[in-house]
Amino acid sequence: MLHTVNKSPFEKNSLVSCLEHAADGSAILLIEDGVYGALNGSAVADKVKSVMGKSTIYALGPDLDARGIADKIMDGIKVVDYAGFVDLACENDKVQAWL
Amino acid sequence: MKFTIQVNEGPYQHQSSDTAYQFAKAALEKGHEIFRVFFYHDGVNNATRLTTPPQDDRNVVNRWSELAKEHNLDLVVCVAAAQRRGIADKDEAQRNGKDADNLADGFRISGLGQLIEGGIQSDRLVVFGD
Amino acid sequence: MSESKKFLYVNRKAPYGTVYALESLEVVLIGAAFEQDVQLLFVDDGVFQIVKGQDTKGIEMKNFSPTYSALGDYEVTKMYVSKESLEERGLTVDDLMPLTYEDEDDDWAEKDSIILVNKDEIAALMEEQDVVLSF
Numbered sequence: 001m002l003h004t005v006n007k008s009p010f011e012k013n014s015l016v017s018c019l020e021h022a023a024d025g026s027a028i029l030l031i032e033d034g035v036y037g038a039l040n041g042s043a044v045a046d047k048v049k050s051v052m053g054k055s056t057i058y059a060l061g062p063d064l065d066a067r068g069i070a071d072k073i074m075d076g077i078k079v080v081d082y083a084g085f086v087d088l089a090c091e092n093d094k095v096q097a098w099l
Numbered sequence: 100m101k102f103t104i105q106v107n108e109g110p111y112q113h114q115s116s117d118t119a120y121q122f123a124k125a126a127l128e129k130g131h132e133i134f135r136v137f138f139y140h141d142g143v144n145n146a147t148r149l150t151t152p153p154q155d156d157r158n159v160v161n162r163w164s165e166l167a168k169e170h171n172l173d174l175v176v177c178v179a180a181a182q183r184r185g186i187a188d189k190d191e192a193q194r195n196g197k198d199a200d201n202l203a204d205g206f207r208i209s210g211l212g213q214l215i216e217g218g219i220q221s222d223r224l225v226v227f228g229d
Numbered sequence: 230m231s232e233s234k235k236f237l238y239v240n241r242k243a244p245y246g247t248v249y250a251l252e253s254l255e256v257v258l259i260g261a262a263f264e265q266d267v268q269l270l271f272v273d274d275g276v277f278q279i280v281k282g283q284d285t286k287g288i289e290m291k292n293f294s295p296t297y298s299a300l301g302d303y304e305v306t307k308m309y310v311s312k313e314s315l316e317e318r319g320l321t322v323d324d325l326m327p328l329t330y331e332d333e334d335d336d337w338a339e340k341d342s343i344i345l346v347n348k349d350e351i352a353a354l355m356e357e358q359d360v361v362l363s364f
Contacts, residue, residue, distance in 0.1 A: 006114075006115070006227075006228075013273060014241075017241070017272065020348050021352050021355065023352040023353065023355070023356050031118055032114045032115070032118060033114075062121070082121045082124070082125035083125045083128070085125065086122065086125045086126045086129055086131065089102070089122075089126075089223050089225055090131075090223070094223065094224075094358060094359065094360065094361055095223060095224065095226070096239065096361040096363055097225070097226040097227065097363045098241070098363070099107070099229055099241070099242075099363055099364070105362075107249075139256075140248060140249065140252055179252075179255060180252060210259065211255060211259040211260075212262070214362075215256070215259060215260045216263075218234065218359075218360040218362070219234055219265065219360075224361070224362065226362065228363070228364075
């Protein structure tokens with residue numbers, strides 16, 4: 001399934017909770033302030049990396065660009081645009097938003 | 100594929116309505132169907148036509164109205180959430196003894212059952228909120 | 230609408246500070262009339278929604294916690310609660326309201342609606358749904 005996270009991990013526990021509750025094989029898409037969870041070398045980076053082999057982490061490109069962090073994200077995170085977001089919602093059988 | 104989109108936050112304060120709009124637009128461009136957009140919680144504030152953003156900012160409300168017109172979208176505002184927050188069409192305003200209504204073009208007010216129906220009838224329910 | 234889907238309501242927010250818990254409960258009540266397979270999950274701060282002893286007189290807001298106890302009458306009988314979320318908050322199941330239902334297939338015996346689940350069980354629970362409503 002697809003999980004979306006729209007909160008900065010430095011403010012809310014949505015990303016950590018999502019990472020802990022997502023089954024193997026999930027797609028996790030960071031959107032809005034959630035894209036701060038993609039930052040390389042952050043306090044949550046290791047937690048994000050630890051699920052990478054099991055699930056795929058995506059970040060919404062327009063949100064990265066808007067926040068000036070597109071070149072600061074860790075390796076292994078796939079960047080998608082809104083069309084890619086739609087594709088992910090189609091490819092996965094349901095969507096859970098970690099608000 | 101058939102989508103229902105739920106919007107839980109009002110315009111400007113949160114990005115959720117913007118993201119929902121961009122998602123809806125991208126889905127339509129890809130040839131998908133939007134069964135319904137359901138506005139809940141403060142999301143009902145996306146439906147007031149009294150919104151007057153500065154000239155150089157996007158008009159979130161008009162943008163939804165225009166997308167609805169162009170693609171014949173069903174934009175549904177939850178009645179209970181709308182009543183709490185002062186969003187009313189002519190009928191609602193009259194029924195509740197109010198001196199004004201403010202529902203924007205392309206939106207309609209209805210019950211929460213419309214959200215559940217969206218979940219049942221659509222292939223995917225995508226929620227945008229805070 | 231003969232088709233029946235599995236609906237999961239994910240409650241992750243505390244009551245009163247924001248309106249999400251109350252308005253989520255309103256969706257559950259309306260949704261119950263649609264005869265779908267409904268489940269509630271309380272995780273993260275959502276577990277605070279069903280803590281017993283809520284008294285809202287002082288804040289002059291409606292205490293909607295008794296409604297959770299009535300959900301059994303609406304055939305909403307599966308309330309999953311995160312074990313870890315309780316522990317992280319220093320709570321146990323004894324701090325929660327007793328939520329029960331009468332099982333019509335078992336001579337109306339009163340049964341517990343609360344099902345404690347760990348992280349892996351929550352992951353599996355989410356995977357088996359058709360629709361996830363998150364508040």
